[in-house]
Amino acid sequence: MIEWKMQSNGPRQMNNITAYIILLIAVILGTASNSFAKSAQGFTLLIPSIITAVTIVGCMYTLSLVMKSIPVGITYASFAGLCIIATAAVGVIKFNQVPNFYTIIGLILIISGVLIVNLLGTNK
Numbered sequence: 041m042i043e044w045k046m047q048s049n050g051p052r053q054m055n056n057i058t059a060y061i062i063l064l065i066a067v068i069l070g071t072a073s074n075s076f077a078k079s080a081q082g083f084t085l086l087i088p089s090i091i092t093a094v095t096i097v098g099c100m101y102t103l104s105l106v107m108k109s110i111p112v113g114i115t116y117a118s119f120a121g122l123c124i125i126a127t128a129a130v131g132v133i134k135f136n137q138v139p140n141f142y143t144i145i146g147l148i149l150i151i152s153g154v155l156i157v158n159l160l161g162t163n164k
Contacts, residue, residue: 059109062102066119069099071126075134113155121154 052060073095075094080088106115130136139147 054109056109059106063106063118066099066102067122069095069102069125071130073099074127075130086149094136114161117157118154121150126148
């Protein structure tokens with residue numbers, strides 16, 4: 041039986057600045073995967089489908105790195121909120137999908153929620 045074991049010199053945690061930079065990379069990869077998923081037309085086009093798969097895997101990998109330093113709830117809330125905002129921006133720029141007034145209000149509430157979670161929430 042093959043056993044997978046990572047060698048470690050003890051637990052190492054990255055500082056919060058590094059973790060948030062990696063979280064930003066995860067958001068970029070997540071937003072790219074969303075954009076390419078739309079372009080893949082239901083995974084019927086090969087290149088956008090491959091790019092979607094690669095960016096999703098990269099996104100999940102970077103999120104797993106962030107979760108070593110930032111609690112999972114804060115990490116995922118931040119990731120999801122920022123990805124929604126970034127994907128909405130891509131929708132406007134790339135796909136000419138302009139949100140209506142209520143959607144803009146909702147996006148502002150999402151931004152507010154992400155800020156509250158990160159600035160006022162517990163980070164232990």
